[in-house]
Amino acid sequence: MMRSTRGLTVVLTMGSLFVGAACGKTTPARTPGGNIVQVDTQSAAPPAVRHDERVFAGGSAPSAISFPNPFAGEAMPAAEGAQLFPANNCDGCHGGGAVGWVGPSLTAGRWRFGGADAEIFQSIYYGRPHGMPAYGGLLPPDMIWKLVTYIKSLPPPKDVPTESW
Amino acid sequence: MTQYRLVHRLAAPALGVLLSALGASQAGGQGTADGQWTMPAKDYAATRFSGLAQITADNVKNLRPVWTFSTGVLGGHEGQPLVVNNTMYVVTPWPNVLYAFDLTQEGYPLKWKYRPAVDPNAVGVSCCDAVNRGAFYADGKIVYNLLDGHTVAIDPATGKQLWNTKIADVTHGETTPMAPFIVKDRVIVGPSGGEFGIHGWLKGLDLKTGRIVWTAYNIGPDSELLAKPGTFKPFYDKGADLGRTTWPTDVWEHGGAPVWGWMSYDPDLDLLYYGVGNPGPYNPEQRPGDNKWTASVLARRPEDGSLVWAYQFTPHDSWDYDAVAEMILADLTINGQPRKVLVHFDKNGFAYTMDRATGQVLVAEPFVDVNWAKRIDLTTGRPVVDSSKLTGASKGNVLNICPTLEGGKSPAAPVAYSPRTGFFYVSTNNMCMDYQAVQVARIAGTPYIGANSPYHAGLGGNLGAIIAWDAATGRKVWETKERYPAWSGMLATGGDVVFYGTLDGWFKAADAKTGRVLWKFKVGSGVVGNPITYTGPDGKQYVAVYAGIGGDWFLLSGDVRSDDPADVRDPAAFIRDLARHTSQGGIVYVFAL
Incomplete structure (x- = not known):
């Protein structure tokens, strides 16, 4: 209710x-x-609103209006996002620390649906194919922006392409 | 005649040959023949033992691959093929394609393939990879579950769908990776979703039509459990509505209790045995009480689902110790007395030998390092818990709990029992965990977990081992250490050879008496499937197994995840170099002398 x-x-x-x-x-x-x-x-x-799996006419995505993250780069909202991440069961799919579980890792700096703040917002708000639920009906935008800020604060590994032993 | 009686008569390899001849004449029967493999665990007693004895400890060194097939699917290939009427049936992980291979022709060409439409959203609601644990053949039908909550029956000759029944609801966190189990005219099925706040159940479908005949819940009031007064008699627990009164009010309604393992059936007692998974959420402080009947074994009448007895292995589970691992039925001599028993290797690290008529625990001993409980009290049936290992949001990070929530044995990796040696062969994990529970809110369709639990190697540093176990006395007979967690099912044969695979991609044959590895072959991906054996149209013994690592996400760490360039992960700290030895990909292998 x-x-x-x-x-x-x-x-x-x-x-x-x-x-x-x-x-x-x-x-x-x-x-x-x-x-x-x-x-x-x-x-x-x-x-x-754009999806990587779509091919855009002329090969490039249409330009979009600016859809800025009000908390971009701020430490405090990122810390709140770190709390929101497990509290909203994000860790259940993406793993503790967003390192990947049944859902993809969010720490590698690589993105299926785009890594701009607004694109991550869209992924959380509308959901994505293969199981990412739409949180738009559950969380107010400022909480989603805090999640975005937290996710963007996670440092990628030093060398993503190469794994060596 | 029931299969477990058959196998118990196998006193000599010669008898095994006789039986395989018998098997050929029974082609099409319900899993009674050693020449075929018609149900996931080979027989109703869930022994995964075949009397076939052409491959022996002496000649297994000459085993070689004779056929392979790529399923084209990258998910974890748990489960096993079936072989019926000279046809091999293979179910892939999501999208659950069913292949039928003609074993009478060179190269085993396809007779047909069945390509169902399976909701991709089911993949995101699967806790631990979009696996499938196999099909069941009965009454001229191949029956299996699609991941998105449907059971289908397929005509083995034509590949045409005979019926398709919706049994579970993906939008409520239910998925259906388990293999169905068929007794008489009932198809028995259950859901996964212990990490999604489901209300766990078991259903009995009509084999002819797919109609749902009964639904029995695993938690809740007796009426919903189909626990009828006078017929439900647990050995240890007394009282009405224990599935409701051992929970806070209404919490049981989202308390988990999934069914994703293997089942067995005793035709003399007319009892169906299955294990129930974990309570949810993982933070136990949100659900004070025993939380019956999660982490339990239940015995039901297959025809109407009524509950006859139940026993809870892990009351108030604080560690995600699902009890969905198989219940193997055997006749053992315990303290000089012949007993009809059920043997179960629980995630919680104890191996239980129980009277399968009553649910009394006869023997309960740890088969791996266990520190959450000191022992099982055979008078009360309850574990003597070390309170310092109890978890909860208020307790912070509880360190070094053994075994991990993956289990002392993974329930997805079933045991084999050889009546020839009397030993149970078990893939085990030698791992411990830290467990930090947090308060969690239920949001329908999202995970309902509330714990973070990193693993580390147990004593010795090896992450796994293959063991042989004497269930009459509760002791380990032999052990072969494995570098990585042992995650494949076991196969025991009349040639006194046991077969298993490893995560780093070795398929191995070992001496059933000593555990000595006699032969190994490097397959294309880590093995989490279960080997089978059968007699080909040429009269030769074959062994088949899936390669295809997966089934839990730490197995996909690092560059093992090969189908998505956007999803590059750091390896899990405790298993950093696994990706050096294997990568994803489903391949069916067939071996022969």
Whole structure:
């Protein structure tokens, strides 16, 4: 019950985030996931919803509006994200410290669905194929941004491509 | 005649040959023939013993691969092929393709393959890799589970689907990697999901139609357990509704209790035996009480599912000690008395020898290093727990608990029992863990775990071992150390050879009497499957096994994960160099002299 109420809040807050980001007029639009968000009509492009497995015309992804992480690089939100990560059962799939379990590692600096803050936000908010659940109905955006900030704070191993003995 | 009676009569190799001839004449029967392999554990007693004796301790050194096949799937290849009517049936991990190979033709060409549509979301709801533990042949049907909560029956001649029944709900964290078990006209199935807050159950389907005839829960009130007054008689525990009263109010509704291992059946007693997995969440402070009947063995009537007895190996499990490992049925002499027993090697590190009619524990001794309990009290049936090893969110990081939550033996790696030697052959893990539990909230469709538990090697530094066990006395007969956790099933044969594979990709044959390794071959990937043996159309004995490492995520550490360039992992600290010796990939191997 509480969760569905929160889900409603999320959609509204998402909208206000877009507004905040672009300071322009907004109209509702539908994302590929079917969710309604508020889109800035004065900026050049729709929100940054893109999937790596899609091939874009001309070979390059359309440019997207800026969708900034309000906590980018900050230590305190990253620390809160570190708490949110196990509390929301992220570690159950991605492993403690996000080193990989049934779900992929999030520490290698390599990404199936893009590693920009906004792309990681999308992955958490909308979910991804093969089992990543959509947390958009469960967590408010600021908590998702804290998770993003935590994930981006994890240091990749020294030499990712080469493993030697 | 039941299979475990058959095997008990095998006094000499000559009899084994006679039986394999008998087997050929019984082609199509329900797993009674040594020439075939019609059910996961070979027979209802779950012995994984075949009387075939052409391959012996003397000539096994001449064994060589004669056929291989890539399944094209990278997941962990647990389980085993079936061989029925000169056809080999292979089920892959998700997406659960079923192959039928014609053994009468050179190169074993396919007769057909069955390619079901299996929900990819099931992969993300599988705790530990999208495995499948095999099919079961009965009544002219190949029956197996798809990962996404469906049981299917396939026509062995044509590959056409006969029925397809939804048994589990992926959106509630239920997946179905286990092999079904068929008794008379019932197909018995259960779900995984002990890490997803499921409400664990067992179902009995009608073999003809796939219709669900009964559903019996493993936790909850007696009525939902199908525990009827007067017919449910646990040996140690008294009282009504123990599956509810040993939990905080309503917590049992998401208390786990999955069923993902192997089953056995005694036709004389008409009892079906299966183990129940862990309680959830892993943080035990969220579920005070014994949490019955998690981490338990249950004995049911297959026809209507009614519960006859139950015994809990690990009350109030604080360590993820699922009890889903197989219950092997044997007739042993204990303290001079012949007893019909059930033998079980639990994740918790104890090997139990129990009266299978009543559920009384006769012998319970550790088969690996155990420190969470001092012993099992045979009067009460309860472990004498070392309270310093109890876990919980308030206890912080509890160090050095032996064995780990992978188990003293992995339940996915079943034991073999040779009535010729009287020994049980066991793949074991020599590992201990630290266990840090945390408070966790249940979010449907996400993991419900609440613990972090890194492993380290136990005494000696070797991570695994193959052992032979005397279940009448509860002692180890021999041990062969393995560098890595021993994660394949065992096969025992009338030639007094045992077969097993290793994570670093060796398939080995050992002397059943001494454990001495007589032969080995480096296969294409680490072995987590279970070897089988059968007689080919040419009358020769063959041995088959899957290579294909996986089934738990530490096995995929480092560069072992080869299908996803975006998922590059640091090796797990306790097993850093495994990826030096193997990588993923499913291959079926057949060996012969």
